[in-house]
Amino acid sequence: MRKNKLFLTGTFIGCMVLITCLIGCSKEDNLSLEKKLKAGGSVYLTFDDGPTGNTTTLVSKLKTAGAKATFFVWGNRISGNMTGFNAIKNAGFSIQNHSYTHSHMLSWTYQQVYNDIKQCQTAIQNAGGGTPRYFRAPYLEVNATIKSACSALGLTIVQPTVDTKDWNGATTAQIVSACNNLQSGGNPLMHDGYATTNAAIPTIVTNLKNRGLSIIQY
Numbered sequence: 001m002r003k004n005k006l007f008l009t010g011t012f013i014g015c016m017v018l019i020t021c022l023i024g025c026s027k028e029d030n031l032s033l034e035k036k037l038k039a040g041g042s043v044y045l046t047f048d049d050g051p052t053g054n055t056t057t058l059v060s061k062l063k064t065a066g067a068k069a070t071f072f073v074w075g076n077r078i079s080g081n082m083t084g085f086n087a088i089k090n091a092g093f094s095i096q097n098h099s100y101t102h103s104h105m106l107s108w109t110y111q112q113v114y115n116d117i118k119q120c121q122t123a124i125q126n127a128g129g130g131t132p133r134y135f136r137a138p139y140l141e142v143n144a145t146i147k148s149a150c151s152a153l154g155l156t157i158v159q160p161t162v163d164t165k166d167w168n169g170a171t172t173a174q175i176v177s178a179c180n181n182l183q184s185g186g187n188p189l190m191h192d193g194y195a196t197t198n199a200a201i202p203t204i205v206t207n208l209k210n211r212g213l214s215i216i217q218y
């Protein structure tokens with residue numbers, strides 16, 4: 001009889017400890033989740049290599065999703081793709097510099113680098129796109145010469161914080177998944193020119209909003 005009582009008491013205490021722990025743990029989980037949701041912050045959605053024949057589709061996807069965006073354009077693609085360029089401009093999206101010829105510039109002289117980047121500035125200005133203040137290096141290749149030329153032109157170099165690999169055949173699901181890793185202040189490497197990227201836009205925007213991140217532009 002005594003043994004039974006002891007056993008019952010022991011079981012009762014055990015259960016209470018377990019319940020307290022479960023409540024405590026789930027409370028903690030809820031708190032950290034809440035914190036994450038409220039942490040907020042902002043990210044950029046960036047698209048390189050336009051304007052192209054794809055630009056109007058991409059711009060319309062972004063507008064429908066209610067997102068802002070930044071386009072790092074090739075200077076020498078502007079005159080042949082004015083419809084796309086104007087779609088970016090008319091949507092109020094940010095137009096920034098991705099060089100004129102999109103070349104490997106690591107072995108170039110300062111003057112060569114400066115001239116190419118400056119030519120892109122001029123092409124954007126002449127097309128009514130304003131004066132860029134940000135630069136995405138072709139192939140993300142940056143050295144001291146490129147840094148100096150950008151500095152002389154008043155351009156801040158923007159490297160991506162996440163690579164969606166859309167340029168390397170990533171699926172729409174993989175592009176969406178990569179963007180789930182964006183942290184506040186970050187921007188993904190994405191391109192203007194892939195149906196997979198276009199298709200990823202609605203879910204990327206929904207997921208960012210659900211994480212409490214707002215989308216801003218350069």
Ligand SMILES: [Zn+2]
Pocket residue numbers: 048049098102137138139
């Ligand atoms: Zn590029």
